[in-house]
Amino acid sequence: SLSFLSVPWIVENDANSALLGEAWLGEGQKESSFCCLTLGTGIGSGLFLNGKLWKGVRGMASEMGHLKIDFSGKTPCSCGGHGCLEAFASASALHKKTGYSGEELYQKAGQGDSLALHAFEEMGAFLGRGIGSVANLLNIDLFILAGQLSQAFHFFYPSCHRGAQESAMKGPRQHLKIVQSKLGDDAGLLGAAYAWLQKHAR
Secondary structure, eight states, X not given: OOXXXXXXXXXXXXXXXXXXXXHHHSTTTTOSSEEEEEESSSEEEEEXXXXXXXXXXSSOOOOGGGOBOOOSSOSBOTTSOBSBTHHHHSHHHHHHHHSOOHHHHHHHHHTTOHHHXXXXXXXXXXXXXXXXXXXXXXXXXXXXXXXGGGGGHHHHHHHHHHHHHHHSOHHHHHSOEXXXXXXXXXXXXXXXXXXXXXXXXX
């Protein structure tokens, strides 16, 4: 309990907060429905559907990082399962593959390191497949990529775009947009502020 706090408070997860930040002041301002993915140690995601944050029946909607994209059973995920998107396209996954941290990977790719560039290319392909699948399911046009790894957008976007186009059906892929968050690490902070204002500043 947080009843000891002397100020009004609200609890929200980081991916949903980033989504709300994008809806308020970011790339999602003019959109009624979109998805925001936070690419970091893991992969978080939030859904904005018909003008509202969608949390699902028990508040666990949009665990996009745990979409199953590989069924070989060879790649374990932090959730206890195998073959999740997060196990292939997160900073943790890239560290296992290359030995580089997310920041090191970005720097190495900028220096033309072939291992880093290949890792980003593979990451983008897996991420694109996941995005295409969600586009098929929900008919969402816009996917915003935020979080630490999103700074490497220009390295993985080409393969991400291809993967999404190959995975999505003809209808959804015609309007599919994958963009980098312009709010950076501030998206979550702004979204948390927005959520607080919505609840308490009335």
